[in-house]
Amino acid sequence: MTGKQINVALIGNPNTGKTSVxxxxxxxxxxxxxxxxxxxxxxxxxxxxxxxxxxxxxxxxGTYSLNASSLDExxxxxxxxxxxxxxxxxxxxxxxxxxxxxxxxxxxxxxxDLGIPTILVINMADRMExxxxxxxxxILEERLNTKIALVSARKRTGIDKLxxxxxxxxxxSSEPCVNASVIDPDYFGNLxxxxxxxxxxxxxxxxxxxxxxxxxxxxxxxxxSGFNTKSNSELKRLQQKExxxxxxxxxxxxxxxLSVDKxxxxxxxxxxxxxxxxxxxxxxxxxxxxLLIFQAIYDWSxxxxxxxxxxxxxxxxxxxANLPEGVFTSLIAEGIVPGLGGIVIFIPQIAFLFLFISIxxxxxxxxxxxxxxxxxxxxxGLSGKSVVPLVSGxxxxxxxxxxxxxxxxxxxxxxxxxxxxxxTCSARLPVYLIIIALVIxxxxxxGFNLQGLMLMFLYLLGFGTAILSAWILNGxxxxxxxxxxxxxxxxxxxxxxxxxxxxxxxxxxxxxxGAGKIILAISIILWVLASYGPGDNFNNAEEIVxxxxxxxxxxxxxxxxxxxxxxxxxxxxxxxxxxxxxxxxPLGYDWKIGIAIISSFAxxxxxxxxxxxxxxxxxxxEETIKNRMAAExxxxxxxxxxxxxSGVSLLLFYAFAMQCMSTLAIVQKETNSWKWPILQxxxxxxxxxxxxxxxxxxxx
Amino acid sequence: xxxxxxxxxRGERGxxxxxxxxxxxxxxxxxxxxxxxxxxxxxTAPFKDPMYLNIxxxxxxxxxxxALQIEIELIK
Numbered sequence: 001m002t003g004k005q006i007n008v009a010l011i012g013n014p015n016t017g018k019t020s021v022x023x024x025x026x027x028x029x030x031x032x033x034x035x036x037x038x039x040x041x042x043x044x045x046x047x048x049x050x051x052x053x054x055x056x057x058x059x060x061x062g063t064y065s066l067n068a069s070s071l072d073e074x075x076x077x078x079x080x081x082x083x084x085x086x087x088x089x090x091x092x093x094x095x096x097x098x099x100x101x102x103x104x105x106x107x108x109x110x111x112x113d114l115g116i117p118t119i120l121v122i123n124m125a126d127r128m129e130x131x132x133x134x135x136x137x138x139i140l141e142e143r144l145n146t147k148i149a150l151v152s153a154r155k156r157t158g159i160d161k162l163x164x165x166x167x168x169x170x171x172x173s174s175e176p177c178v179n180a181s182v183i184d185p186d187y188f189g190n191l192x193x194x195x196x197x198x199x200x201x202x203x204x205x206x207x208x209x210x211x212x213x214x215x216x217x218x219x220x221x222x223x224x225s226g227f228n229t230k231s232n233s234e235l236k237r238l239q240q241k242e243x244x245x246x247x248x249x250x251x252x253x254x255x256x257x258l259s260v261d262k263x264x265x266x267x268x269x270x271x272x273x274x275x276x277x278x279x280x281x282x283x284x285x286x287x288x289x290x291l292l293i294f295q296a297i298y299d300w301s302x303x304x305x306x307x308x309x310x311x312x313x314x315x316x317x318x319x320x321a322n323l324p325e326g327v328f329t330s331l332i333a334e335g336i337v338p339g340l341g342g343i344v345i346f347i348p349q350i351a352f353l354f355l356f357i358s359i360x361x362x363x364x365x366x367x368x369x370x371x372x373x374x375x376x377x378x379x380x381g382l383s384g385k386s387v388v389p390l391v392s393g394x395x396x397x398x399x400x401x402x403x404x405x406x407x408x409x410x411x412x413x414x415x416x417x418x419x420x421x422x423x424t425c426s427a428r429l430p431v432y433l434i435i436i437a438l439v440i441x442x443x444x445x446x447g448f449n450l451q452g453l454m455l456m457f458l459y460l461l462g463f464g465t466a467i468l469s470a471w472i473l474n475g476x477x478x479x480x481x482x483x484x485x486x487x488x489x490x491x492x493x494x495x496x497x498x499x500x501x502x503x504x505x506x507x508x509x510x511x512x513x514g515a516g517k518i519i520l521a522i523s524i525i526l527w528v529l530a531s532y533g534p535g536d537n538f539n540n541a542e543e544i545v546x547x548x549x550x551x552x553x554x555x556x557x558x559x560x561x562x563x564x565x566x567x568x569x570x571x572x573x574x575x576x577x578x579x580x581x582x583x584x585x586p587l588g589y590d591w592k593i594g595i596a597i598i599s600s601f602a603x604x605x606x607x608x609x610x611x612x613x614x615x616x617x618x619x620x621x622e623e624t625i626k627n628r629m630a631a632e633x634x635x636x637x638x639x640x641x642x643x644x645x646s647g648v649s650l651l652l653f654y655a656f657a658m659q660c661m662s663t664l665a666i667v668q669k670e671t672n673s674w675k676w677p678i679l680q681x682x683x684x685x686x687x688x689x690x691x692x693x694x695x696x697x698x699x700x
Numbered sequence: 701x702x703x704x705x706x707x708x709x710r711g712e713r714g715x716x717x718x719x720x721x722x723x724x725x726x727x728x729x730x731x732x733x734x735x736x737x738x739x740x741x742x743x744t745a746p747f748k749d750p751m752y753l754n755i756x757x758x759x760x761x762x763x764x765x766x767a768l769q770i771e772i773e774l775i776k
Contacts, residue, residue: 064727064730064731065726065727065730067726067727067730069727099757100757100758102732102756102757102758103730103731103732103757103758106730233722236722236726239726240726240729243726243729243730243734244729244734244735247732247734260757269759270742273742273743273752274743277743277745277752279745279746367761370761371743371745371750371752371761372745374745374749374750374761374763375745375746375747375749375750384750408725408727484725484727484728484762484763484766485750485761485762485763485766486725486727486728486731486760486761486762486766487750487760487761488731488758488759488760489742489752489759489760489761490759491759
């Protein structure tokens with residue numbers, strides 16, 4: 001054998017423990033990226049095999065069959081149809097769950113029919129005895145014409161056997177096991193005549209699937225004379241026949257190989273389901289879990305967040321104190337370090353959220369939530385499957401939009417994508433916290449802290465607006481579609497620590513690097529715009545200001561502050577800010593807030609950092625920014641700038657406005673159109689402006 | 701009256717008969733919802749929608765509108 005890596009594609013139904021097998025094969029030796037041009041996660045890793053060999057393992061998205069109904073599933077077919085792809089597998093490993101073997105084998109037969117050598121992994125083998133399952137592996141290997149590895153990813157058994165099979169992949173038969181063409185011999189016969197060189201099953205997949213596939217084009221097949229094309233509904237009927245035909249084959253293969261003693265199954269599932277999907281207790285438990293999650297995100301994570309905050313503040317001071325004074329140092333101390341701090345500070349919240357979501361998914365509980373919520377959500381044009389994105393949205397809209405992918409119904413999915421940005425994401429939190437601290441008195445009302453109540457109100461407002469706008473969109477959007485909804489209710493499982501750990505680390509990493517780049521770029525641009533300006537007013541700021549203070553009694557500190565603020569006013573950012581002041585003045589803001597709002601359209605969390613930069617505080621220390629903000633006066637009305645009226649107006653603006661470039665980018669990708677993100681941007685922002693305007697004019 | 705999956709009570713079982721191809725998604729067939737297979741109603745959400753089924757060992761939930769399309773023969 002050459003030193004070339006063996007290309008392995010890991011394929012399987014959802015909930016078969018495919019990811020656990022992947023983690024066992026690769027350990028931490030894996031990386032997560034995206035498939036080119038789409039946002040489907042691409043997980044790959046390297047597996048060390050005995051005798052110095054290596055395998056490149058690609059963990060393909062979970063799918064029930066090769067009949068794709070989502071972007072994620074398309075990826076699987078496109079790879080398996082394209083022999084020229086660099087990831088095209090030398091051997092496919094289909095992971096199945098011993099308890100759902102029959103259903104899992106459907107996908108196996110399809111992969112095998114593509115002529116790819118296919119190993120069957122039967123996972124969760126440790127549960128066989130408890131579930132009264134007995135399996136004759138030899139007979140099954142013979143019937144399916146393949147090699148089987150009995151694996152328990154949880155107990156770490158059978159992995160060595162699997163590695164051995166991967167090494168010897170050349171001995172595995174690549175003969176198809178089901179002859180799909182018997183479902184319509186005439187049609188397939190004609191197809192074979194028209195394309196004698198192509199594999200018949202591949203052609204069939206190209207005809208029935210909406211996928212891109214290198215050298216065969218669907219339209220080309222339709223145009224080729226010599227056989228009659230079929231209507232969509234005829235094709236669908238044939239697909240059903242194919243499925244039934246495959247199940248007949250599977251039933252035959254399993255008849256002798258598999259037996260299940262139903263009495264042996266001690267059913268944990270039904271006992272748990274009786275409580276967790278109960279018409280009353282099911283909801284009570286779900287809301288208790290939600291409360292726990294919010295508690296974790298907003299209370300427990302405040303400790304590490306405070307620590308990060310103060311660390312970055314002192315880091316900034318440290319840079320200033322130890323590096324030689326100059327442009328470069330102040331870029332680092334005032335631009336880059338606070339900018340980085342603005343990213344890192346979200347890590348605890350994001351990590352907590354992903355921790356809970358992956359526990360809920362790993363245990364199988366998430367499907368129960370979908371089941372419980374579907375009816376309620378449908379009333380608003382959403383799906384039970386919208387619950388996961390709406391909950392994830394409280395951390396960040398980006399993963400939330402991606403989490404809508406398993407919603408089968410396009411209209412429900414689109415509405416979910418459109419309303420998710422209303423939920424209070426963690427980027428809004430710093431803005432809320434500082435404004436609330438400024439304008440809402442720290443008093444108690446009926447035993448509740450007023451500031452806390454305001455924060456809770458803002459969260460409810462976010463959810464409420466999301467649900468309400470979904471209801472409106474449901475009425476407006478005229479999208480015809482066949483609504484259907486199928487969700488697997490998997491077995492309950494104790495989550496594997498390793499799976500969860502890897503998941504949390506990967507998700508957090510991709511958030512930090514994704515959002516991080518933007519925040520960092522913005523903070524550098526802002527710093528430059530605030531540090532430079534055109535003309536004499538900016539360059540001679542010091543003389544001009546000093547000229548106004550001839551008396552000696554003024555303390556130097558005050559003069560220096562005066563100079564700084566004069567400079568800022570005449571910097572590029574100051575000029576831009578005063579240009580937009582007429583637009584934001586009716587909402588009760590001055591030009592500095594205007595700038596902070598504009599820069600927030602890149603990412604909301606920039607708000608506090610922008611004000612920090614603009615107020616030339618130099619560090620991100622909240623107390624100082626807060627004091628500076630409290631001291632600001634309103635340029636038009638006089639009096640303090642931050643009053644109840646302008647504060648509430650600002651809070652409402654941030655609650656409704658679509659201020660996040662990354663979210664718009666992901667919406668564009670997921671909807672494959674510019675129409676939706678642009679509508680989102682315009683409608684949400686205009687609405688935010690009007691609400692803020694009314695609030696200010698009413699309260700002032 | 702034709703009996704469908706939507707008419708099952710909790711714990712009741714039936715055998716799937718024919719159903720119209722245009723109203724039942726392929727994904728449901730792939731998950732084992734095929735003529736001749738046994739179906740049991742495990743649990744329902746309020747208003748009997750969605751319905752949590754055990755079809756031949758496959759556990760899944762579907763909406764009532766889909767359940768109404770799948771004709772069955774009750775097992776007494």
